[in-house]
Structure formats: structure tokens, C-alpha cells
Amino acid sequence: MKRTTLLWLGLPLLAVALGAYVFSDRLFGGKAASAPVTVAVLQGELVDQVTATGVLQPSDYVDVGAQVSGQLKVIHVEVGDKVRAGDLLAEIDPTVYLAQVDASRAQLRNQRAQLKDREAQLTLARLQHRRQQNLMAENATSREALQTAEAGLRSAEAQIEALKAQISQTESSLRADEANLDYARIYAPMDGTVVSIEARQGQALNATQQAPTLMRIADLATMTVQARVSEADVGKLGPGMKVYFTTLGEPSRRWYSTLRKVEPSPVVENNVVLYNALFDIDNPQGRLMSQMTTQVFFVLAEAEDVLLVPMSALTFPDRRDRSQAEVRVLTAAGILETRRVEVGVSNRIQAEIRDGLALNEQVVLNVAPATADSRSGGGIRMRF
Numbered sequence: 459m460k461r462t463t464l465l466w467l468g469l470p471l472l473a474v475a476l477g478a479y480v481f482s483d484r485l486f487g488g489k490a491a492s493a494p495v496t497v498a499v500l501q502g503e504l505v506d507q508v509t510a511t512g513v514l515q516p517s518d519y520v521d522v523g524a525q526v527s528g529q530l531k532v533i534h535v536e537v538g539d540k541v542r543a544g545d546l547l548a549e550i551d552p553t554v555y556l557a558q559v560d561a562s563r564a565q566l567r568n569q570r571a572q573l574k575d576r577e578a579q580l581t582l583a584r585l586q587h588r589r590q591q592n593l594m595a596e597n598a599t600s601r602e603a604l605q606t607a608e609a610g611l612r613s614a615e616a617q618i619e620a621l622k623a624q625i626s627q628t629e630s631s632l633r634a635d636e637a638n639l640d641y642a643r644i645y646a647p648m649d650g651t652v653v654s655i656e657a658r659q660g661q662a663l664n665a666t667q668q669a670p671t672l673m674r675i676a677d678l679a680t681m682t683v684q685a686r687v688s689e690a691d692v693g694k695l696g697p698g699m700k701v702y703f704t705t706l707g708e709p710s711r712r713w714y715s716t717l718r719k720v721e722p723s724p725v726v727e728n729n730v731v732l733y734n735a736l737f738d739i740d741n742p743q744g745r746l747m748s749q750m751t752t753q754v755f756f757v758l759a760e761a762e763d764v765l766l767v768p769m770s771a772l773t774f775p776d777r778r779d780r781s782q783a784e785v786r787v788l789t790a791a792g793i794l795e796t797r798r799v800e801v802g803v804s805n806r807i808q809a810e811i812r813d814g815l816a817l818n819e820q821v822v823l824n825v826a827p828a829t830a831d832s833r834s835g836g837g838i839r840m841r842f
Contacts (some may be wrong), residue, residue: 496788496820499767499811505760506805508694510735512685512703514750516676517738520648523669525641526550530661530672537655541646541675548672550663552642559639562632569625576621580614587611650675653748676748681741683715685754686725686732695720700757701737705750713746715739717756761803765811771821772801772809780804785815786822794822 524530528550535547590607593599655673657663663670683703687695699717704710721734735756739746772783783801786794799814815821 494786494788494794494822495825496822497768497771499765499815499817499819499821501763501817502766503760503762504764504766504803504805504808504810505755506758506803508687508691508756508758510685510687510691510754510756512683512735512752512754514705514746514748514752515682515684516650516653516678516748517680517682518648519650519653519674519676521671522547522644522647522673522675523671524550524644524657524663524665525669526555526638527663527665528552528554528642530657530659530663533655533657533659533672535652535655535673537652539652541650541652543646543648545646546643547646548644548657550642550644552639555635555639555642558635559632562628562635566625566628566632569621569628573618573621573625576614576618580611580618583607583611583614644672646675648675648677650677653678678741678744678746678748680738681746681748682736682738683752683754685735685737685752685756686727687720687735687756689724689731689733691756692720692733692735694758695735695756700760701754702757703739703752703754705746705752707750708745709753713739759803761810764802765815765817766808767811767815767821768823769804769807769809770823770825772799773824783809787815788820788822 531549531551533548535541535545541547587604587607587610590599590604594601594604653674653676657670657672685703695717697717697719700714701717702712702714704712715737717735718737719735721736725732725734735754767785771785773785774780774783776782781801783799784796785799786796788794797814800812802810802812804810
């Protein structure tokens with residue numbers, strides 16, 4: 459009977475004790491059982507950069523057009539052919555222009571023959587004028603005859619001058635006709651590669667209002683990357699800045715260059731303001747081709763073999779001064795201490811620590827602490 463009484467008296471006490479333990483564990487045990495999330499100070503390379511997408515273009519190219527109208531008789535090249543300056547690319551039917559040249563040459567020969575006739579007439583007029591002057595000196599002719607001889611001489615001289623002017627005009631027209639005849643044969647204006655052909659053999663070309671484009675020749679030995687940079691980042695760029703890019707075909711290969719210029723005129727796409735940043739890259743093997751898409755990285759700052767910590771471990775007392783920060787360190791004795799550190803190069807993920815920390819020291823991240831459940835596998839793990 460005594461044992462039963464003691465048992466019934468002990469059950470309430472046990473319930474109260476158990477409730478107090480659970481309450482105190484919920485109220486205080488969470489903090490006691492939790493542990494800060496730490497990460498070791500590492501050593502490595504850090505780059506602060508601006509990213510953009512770009513397109514490859516030939517650094518130097520020319521659109522070859524037709525300066526005269528007519529039927530495109532033959533095209534001597536194909537896309538991909540390498541040409542030298544002066545190589546024959548295409549020919550336009552020259553029949554009309556050849557006829558114009560022949561007509562101008564025939565007209566020129568006729569005018570030159572007329573000039574010889576006029577020169578003979580001028581010689582006769584001079585003789586007649588001299589004869590009348592001699593007769594007048596002896597009073598053997600009339601003044602009217604002398605005046606007629608003078609008028610004839612001046613007329614002959616004027617006719618020669620007019621004929622010479624006509625010959626000059628015809629020679630000028632002949633040069634134009636010969637030029638048009640030469641334009642019927644289209645030559646390469648530069649060394650390069652035929653990257654596109656717009657016209658087709660047998661096509662009728664009309665160059666009256668605008669020169670039709672036949673093909674494009676480009677120098678693929680040097681390519682230009684045209685990168686589109688957002689207005690939020692364009693102010694960070696400047697000529698001479700280090701830049702590299704990758705292509706979709708070779709994402710692991712980096713092509714390095716320096717920024718040449720940023721064009722001041724923006725390009726608006728879907729209400730987004732972008733600016734073209736241009737830089738050149740040598741392409742001796744021809745691996746880079748026109749219109750390739752590139753991922754471009756403009757290097758703002760970089761550091762090698764430096765101490766690195768996550769940005770989430772840093773606290774900046776003065777937001778305007780990003781060179782000084784505070785970080786909590788978990789010592790080997792398990793004690794948390796706050797240190798002031800000097801920050802160097804940083805990006806959105808990591809920061810360089812120039813002073814205040816040592817390699818492999820444990821720094822505390824400014825994130826939710828890990829609980830016992832999370833350490834046993836029930837929570838979210840963070841990796842750096």
C-alpha cells in the first residue's frame with residue numbers, strides 16, 4: 459500500500475520535472491546546442507570582373523559592289539576562297555560599254571582629222587593675210603580686201619580653238635567610257651577571304667541609284683569582339699583594360715586581349731541600354747569565325763596567391779570604406795573573437811584579406827547557425 463501511494467505521488471513530480479526540462483531545452487537549449495557556421499581561410503586567386511556577351515566580327519572587311527549596270531556574266535570565286543588585292547572576282551557583260559568606247563574613239567579620230575583640216579585652213583588664211591598686208595603697203599589692194607583677210611584669219615584660229623575644246627571633251631568622255639568598261643571587271647580591293655556572296659551569276663544589276671553589293675571580303679587574321687555591356691557596368695571599363703573571352707565551341711579556352719574602346723552611342727534592346735565595347739584578337743589559325751557568340755570577361759582587378767574568405771564572413775562598419783572590415787574568428791580553443799582585417803580585391807563571392815588573418819583559420823559566416831539536427835544531416839549544408 460505504501461509503495462502504491464509513493465508511486466502515485468511520484469508521477470506528478472516526474473511530469474513536472476520532465477516538463478521543466480523540455481521547456482528549458484526549448485527556451486535555452488537551442489542556443490546552447492547550436493554551433494556557428496565556419497569556413498577555413500584559403501589561399502588562391504581572386505578576380506573582380508564584369509561579364510558580357512559579345513559577337514566576333516572581322517576587324518577589316520569591305521563590301522564589294524558593282525559600279526555599272528548590266529548582267530553579271532561570271533563569278534570567279536566562291537565563299538571561303540582567299541584572294542589577293544587585284545584578283546579578278548567577277549565580270550559584268552561589257553557589250554554596251556565596249557560599244558560606247560568604240561564610238562568615243564571613232565568620234566575622237568574624226569575630230570582630230572577635222573583639226574588637221576582646220577590647221578591647213580589656218581595656214582592658208584595666214585598666207586592670204588600676209589599677202590594683203592604686202593599689197594596694201596604698195597597701195598596695190600583695197601582696205602576692204604585686207605579686212606576680209608584679217609577676218610578669215612581670226613575665224614580660222616577660232617575654229618581651231620573650238621575644235622580643240624571638242625577634242626578635249628571627247629577625250630574626257632572616252633576616259634569615262636573606258637573606266638565603265640574596266641568597272642565591268644570587278645577586282646579584289648584587299649587581301650582577305652570571301653565570307654559571303656550576295657549576287658548570283660546571270661543576275662541583272664542596276665547601279666543607277668545605289669551600287670549593288672556582290673560579296674564581302676574580310677581579313678580574318680585579326681578579329682574584333684563586339685561586346686554588349688550594360689549601362690550599370692560600362693562606367694567601370696576603360697581603354698587598355700585586360701579582357702578575355704571564351705566561345706561556345708571551346709568554353710575551356712581563354713582568348714586574352716585589351717579593351718580598345720567603348721562606343722559612346724548606346725544600343726537599346728527590349729528597353730535595356732547597352733554599350734558596345736570593342737577589342738581585337740589575333741586569329742592566325744582561323745579558329746575564330748564571324749558571328750561567333752562569346753562570353754566576355756573584363757578584368758577590373760585581380761590578385762594571385764592571396765588569403766581568401768567569403769564575403770558573407772565580413773562586416774563593414776563604414777559602408778563607404780570597403781578596405782576595412784570585421785570578421786569573427788573561431789580559435790582553436792573554441793573561443794569566438796572579433797578581428798579587424800584589411801580587405802584588398804573583392805567580388806560578390808570572395809574577398810582578399812591582406813592583414814588580420816592567417817591561412818586555415820576558421821572564420822564565422824554571417825548566416826543562420828547550424829543546429830544539432832542540421833549537423834546530423836537533417837538541415838541544409840553550405841559549401842564554399
